[in-house]
Amino acid sequence: MGLLTNLARGLVxxxxxxxxxxxxxxxxxxxxxxxARKLGYLTLGGKFIKIKEMVPEFVVPNLTxxxxxxxxxxxxxxxxxxxxxxxxxFMDVVAPQIEKDIKGGTFDPHNLEKYGYESTQEGKLFQLxxxxxxx
Amino acid sequence: MRxxxxxxxxxxxxxxxxxxxxxxxxxxxxxxxxxPPGLRRKKVFVEPISKEDWKVFRGDTVEILTGKDARKxxxxxxxxxxxxxxxxxxxxxxxxxxxxxxNYPGTYIANEAPLLLRQIALVDPTDRKxxxxxxxxxxxxERVRVSLxxxxxxxxxxxxxxDGIIPEQWKDGPKDTSVDDVLDRTYQPxxxxxxxxxxxxxxxxxxxxxxxxxWY
Numbered sequence: 001m002g003l004l005t006n007l008a009r010g011l012v013x014x015x016x017x018x019x020x021x022x023x024x025x026x027x028x029x030x031x032x033x034x035x036a037r038k039l040g041y042l043t044l045g046g047k048f049i050k051i052k053e054m055v056p057e058f059v060v061p062n063l064t065x066x067x068x069x070x071x072x073x074x075x076x077x078x079x080x081x082x083x084x085x086x087x088x089x090f091m092d093v094v095a096p097q098i099e100k101d102i103k104g105g106t107f108d109p110h111n112l113e114k115y116g117y118e119s120t121q122e123g124k125l126f127q128l129x130x131x132x133x134x135x
Numbered sequence: 136m137r138x139x140x141x142x143x144x145x146x147x148x149x150x151x152x153x154x155x156x157x158x159x160x161x162x163x164x165x166x167x168x169x170x171p172p173g174l175r176r177k178k179v180f181v182e183p184i185s186k187e188d189w190k191v192f193r194g195d196t197v198e199i200l201t202g203k204d205a206r207k208x209x210x211x212x213x214x215x216x217x218x219x220x221x222x223x224x225x226x227x228x229x230x231x232x233x234x235x236x237x238n239y240p241g242t243y244i245a246n247e248a249p250l251l252l253r254q255i256a257l258v259d260p261t262d263r264k265x266x267x268x269x270x271x272x273x274x275x276x277e278r279v280r281v282s283l284x285x286x287x288x289x290x291x292x293x294x295x296x297x298d299g300i301i302p303e304q305w306k307d308g309p310k311d312t313s314v315d316d317v318l319d320r321t322y323q324p325x326x327x328x329x330x331x332x333x334x335x336x337x338x339x340x341x342x343x344x345x346x347x348x349x350w351y
Contacts, residue, residue, distance in 0.1 A: 059333060059337060061333075061336070061337075067312070067316040067319075068312050068316060068317075069309075069310050069311060069312040069316075070310050071308075071310050071311045071312065072311065072312050072317055073305065073307045073311045073312060073313055073314055073317070074300055074302040074305040075302050075303070075305055075307075075314050076314050076317050076318070084324075089324055089326070092324040093324050093325060093326055094326070116326040123344065125331075125334075125341055125344065126328050126330050126331060128328075132345060133328070133330055135329065135330070
């Protein structure tokens with residue numbers, strides 16, 4: 001409820017008390033950040049140690065021969081693709097391999113690792129559960 | 136907050152339930168000046184017409200039944216469904232004087248006033264007279280507007296974009312992706328995560344693993 005609502009009611013005069021007190025306001029001694037995350041840790045001596053892995057780095061691939069451009073032509077017809085679900089991914093990638101093996105007679109229910117089954121997430125860099133990557 | 140939430144907020148304006156829709160669209164500066172947040176006005180009663188029952192569209196020829204410009208026909212310029220309003224080009228106007236300044240002599244400008252759906256009737260193309268219209272289905276299953284007096288189908292007006300672009304005549308610029316490139320499906324489904332694929336393509340080898348952490 002800012003200044004405008006109260007003016008519309010015609011009751012209260014003065015500054016907007018509910019506005020956020022950001023780093024742009026206050027005296028010179030008021031020094032606060034705007035929510036950037038720390039890139040390392042502070043030691044007991046007061047020194048800040050930056051960790052290179054915490055600094056974000058943009059990995060840009062080589063875009064020669066890349067056909068997609070920033071904008072889309074007006075002539076394209078409207079439409080959507082069905083969203084990719086886990087079931088759809090399984091049917092596209094794993095199911096044909098399992099079918100081929102069953103028909104060939106080499107299907108082994110105890111050796112599902114060759115179709116991509118992971119019995120444990122230990123030792124993996126990007127673990128699915130508990131998720132340890134940002135995306 | 137989450138980027139997706141912020142974008143969703145920016146895309147759709149949240150209006151209060153008793154918002155009075157005026158001549159200006161809610162996201163314009165004039166509408167925001169007339170309707171500051173916290174404003175409560177007397178309720179305007181609007182005849183509820185569902186989206187499927189709506190018959191008048193931009194570009195239609197309609198005849199005005201009552202008012203100053205009665206029995207005149209015109210093309211619909213703008214439709215505001217929230218108030219059942221229709222603006223007909225050049226008709227039902229009032230004049231607004233723009234005062235003269237040092238560089239400008241001063242002139243009258245005609246502004247169209249909105250007309251309710253009750254004061255409007257669609258025009259039958261055969262005899263060019265106003266008729267009652269109904270939505271019906273053809274033999275093929277297409278939903279069309281049919282004039283009740285003569286039974287003739289009133290075709291929907293051709294949809295023209297406000298920015299004047301005709302998609303069929305559009306010439307692709309240097310920053311436009313062509314239609315074939317857009318519709319080309321190059322996705323190869325794989326069980327690898329996006330991050331793992333990028334590591335492989337860039338040739339990055341990561342042997343370190345994160346320390347195990349626990350939370351409760």
